[in-house]
Amino acid sequence: MNTRTHPLLVAFAVLTFLFLVGPLVIIIGTSLSDTAFLTFPPEGLTLHWYQNIFEISAFRRTIMTSFALAVGGTAISMMIGVPAAYALARYRVELPKFLGNVYVLPILIPEIVLGFSLMKSVAIGAGLPIMTSLLLGHALLVLPYCVRVVGASLNAFDFSIEDAAVSLGCPRWKAFFTIVLPNVKAGIIAGFILAFITSLNDVSVSIFLTGPGVSTLPIQLLAHMEQFFDPTIASVSVLLMFVTVGVMAIVERTLGLTFLTK
Amino acid sequence: MTVSLSLDAITAHYGTTKVLEDLSLHVGEGELVSLLGASGCGKTTTLRLVAGFLEPTAGTIMLGDRDLTRLPAHSRDIGLVFQTYALFPHLSVRDNVAFGLKQRGMGTAERHKRADDMIERVGLGHLADRYPANLSGGQRQRVALARALVIEPPLLMFDEPLSNLDAKLRVDMRVEIRRLQQANGTTALYVTHDQEEAFSISDRVAIMNAGRIMQLDTPEVLYSRPANAFVADFVGFENMIPMRVISEAGDAVRAEMEGGATLDFPKDKFTVPAQDFVLATRPEGLEVSTTDWGIPATLGLRTYLGRAYQYQCMTPAGELKANGPLTNPLEPGLHVNLVPQPEQCCLLPAETA
Numbered sequence: 001m002n003t004r005t006h007p008l009l010v011a012f013a014v015l016t017f018l019f020l021v022g023p024l025v026i027i028i029g030t031s032l033s034d035t036a037f038l039t040f041p042p043e044g045l046t047l048h049w050y051q052n053i054f055e056i057s058a059f060r061r062t063i064m065t066s067f068a069l070a071v072g073g074t075a076i077s078m079m080i081g082v083p084a085a086y087a088l089a090r091y092r093v094e095l096p097k098f099l100g101n102v103y104v105l106p107i108l109i110p111e112i113v114l115g116f117s118l119m120k121s122v123a124i125g126a127g128l129p130i131m132t133s134l135l136l137g138h139a140l141l142v143l144p145y146c147v148r149v150v151g152a153s154l155n156a157f158d159f160s161i162e163d164a165a166v167s168l169g170c171p172r173w174k175a176f177f178t179i180v181l182p183n184v185k186a187g188i189i190a191g192f193i194l195a196f197i198t199s200l201n202d203v204s205v206s207i208f209l210t211g212p213g214v215s216t217l218p219i220q221l222l223a224h225m226e227q228f229f230d231p232t233i234a235s236v237s238v239l240l241m242f243v244t245v246g247v248m249a250i251v252e253r254t255l256g257l258t259f260l261t262k
Numbered sequence: 263m264t265v266s267l268s269l270d271a272i273t274a275h276y277g278t279t280k281v282l283e284d285l286s287l288h289v290g291e292g293e294l295v296s297l298l299g300a301s302g303c304g305k306t307t308t309l310r311l312v313a314g315f316l317e318p319t320a321g322t323i324m325l326g327d328r329d330l331t332r333l334p335a336h337s338r339d340i341g342l343v344f345q346t347y348a349l350f351p352h353l354s355v356r357d358n359v360a361f362g363l364k365q366r367g368m369g370t371a372e373r374h375k376r377a378d379d380m381i382e383r384v385g386l387g388h389l390a391d392r393y394p395a396n397l398s399g400g401q402r403q404r405v406a407l408a409r410a411l412v413i414e415p416p417l418l419m420f421d422e423p424l425s426n427l428d429a430k431l432r433v434d435m436r437v438e439i440r441r442l443q444q445a446n447g448t449t450a451l452y453v454t455h456d457q458e459e460a461f462s463i464s465d466r467v468a469i470m471n472a473g474r475i476m477q478l479d480t481p482e483v484l485y486s487r488p489a490n491a492f493v494a495d496f497v498g499f500e501n502m503i504p505m506r507v508i509s510e511a512g513d514a515v516r517a518e519m520e521g522g523a524t525l526d527f528p529k530d531k532f533t534v535p536a537q538d539f540v541l542a543t544r545p546e547g548l549e550v551s552t553t554d555w556g557i558p559a560t561l562g563l564r565t566y567l568g569r570a571y572q573y574q575c576m577t578p579a580g581e582l583k584a585n586g587p588l589t590n591p592l593e594p595g596l597h598v599n600l601v602p603q604p605e606q607c608c609l610l611p612a613e614t615a
Contacts (some may be wrong), residue, residue: 094277158348160346160348161348163335164344164348164406165361166315167410168361168413169337169339169365170361170365171334171336172336183352
């Protein structure tokens with residue numbers, strides 16, 4: 001056998017693996033600990049902290065808020081992002097190049113800057129209600145995912161297919177819904193899910209826009225940690241993690257993750 | 263229903279770039295006219311204008327007595343076949359073909375019956391339930407053809423429909439296209455950059471350059487009687503000799519070519535069109551001869567073409583190609599005269615810039 005793997009390479013691979021997986025194991029372990037503080041390895045075994053999430057009204061409320069925000073923000077973002085991606089793909093030649101990059105700005109500028117400027121403009125400047133500001137903030141935050149992922153699908157779409165539909169008597173607006181959309185469905189679902197996860201896990205933008213009475217789950221998590229530092233934090237984290245992993249698994253099974261690397 | 267297509271004084275722009283200038287074109291009832299030219303000559307733009315995907319800046323487009331100029335694309339009732347086939351990937355072959363009928367509000371049973379009939383006619387009866395991804399290029403183009411034909415359009419348009427097929431299939435498909443077009447008596451506009459393709463299936467061909475039609479004629483006329491130097495060059499007149507009239511004596515016109523050599527054109531055989539003109543021929547239009555009339559030349563490389571020998575000839579006007587008979591192979595270095603054959607030469611007015 002000539003194909004011996006160098007022991008150092010094995011060691012390095014194992015270390016990397018532990019580094020990636022370790023924290024997840026620790027947090028799952030911690031969330032099961034039968035103690036009133038965060039500890040690892042867990043002492044005793046209980047699901048009490050998971051039950052706790054739903055007993056603390058602040059968590060119940062913020063879970064609802066976070067999911068509503070993720071759905072609403074992503075929906076708004078899609079309504080802007082899909083037409084934008086369509087225009088960018090269809091009129092690639094005619095439109096100036098920088099226009100495509102404008103839609104990626106929310107990723108490029110530090111999120112904390114985005115959050116702060118949104119607070120100054122939307123929440124304080126325009127004086128909008130907290131929930132409205134949050135919705136707008138999240139829509140903006142996830143817009144790059146919508147435009148980029150849907151755009152990747154549209155760039156692979158042959159627009160003469162749309163022209164063919166029009167030539168056969170289908171008005172252009174109808175061709176968009178009956179011909180274009182069904183063929184970029186994968187991109188739209190993928191974009192929606194990525195945006196959804198980004199919104200659900202966001203702290204930096206939300207922290208500037210939440211206020212009295214309205215908070216999101218990650219923000220509530222931070223607040224809870226400051227006050228209690230009990231394994232509820234771990235259990236919420238695990239919950240968020242599983243929702244994210246679950247959603248990604250669905251994407252992987254249905255569409256493949258290759259679009260992420262494009 | 264057969265109608266004619268008329269483009270009258272069409273000018274079109276992309277942004278500020280003028281891509282078509284004062285273009286007029288008439289396609290008669292049941293006629294197939296090709297637009298032939300290199301990329302960027304405006305042939306596809308013309309097709310897209312007729313289809314309604316672009317609007318002209320000036321001029322009118324008439325289909326029969328219907329004015330199409332400002333009509334939305336989806337109301338024009340034109341069958342289109344695309345280079346990329348442009349089938350709907352999410353629909354079966356049957357639903358692809360039935361799509362146009364569905365837009366016309368036809369019931370499911372009736373449109374499936376008509377679609378199936380048409381799929382049968384293009385020879386794909388056994389594939390009606392397949393999806394485009396599972397078809398070969400040739401099969402896809404047949405579906406595209408069926409989809410365009412099934413709506414019984416008064417006008418069919420083809421945008422380089424065979425460019426993505428391999429050579430053998432291209433020939434088969436163009437025969438098929440011509441057959442179906444003639445069987446239905448549909449007026450057709452066909453865009454291509456392939457001269458052989460255009461000449462083989464068209465009633466008339468428009469050779470285009472820089473947004474204008476250089477000549478619109480039957481393939482036979484284009485091939486043998488190009489109207490100008492551009493078309494002559496395009497259809498393979500490899501020898502283009504610029505000349506200038508220097509004197510007229512009795513029954514001949516004497517012209518001088520670059521390098522100072524002169525040639526007398528008998529008036530009964532040649533019509534000199536202008537003071538400055540171009541003598542254009544294919545290699546077979548210049549005969550290698552030892553008589554004293556012709557363009558003085560020194561023979562260079564000889565190549566065997568099967569039906570004749572071809573010689574690269576050095577002349578005062580530059581290098582020319584001429585053919586000589588197989589019965590008499592000549593050696594390089596020989597001084598000869600190249601004799602223009604009246605029926606195979608064109609005297610064309612020099613290009614005015």
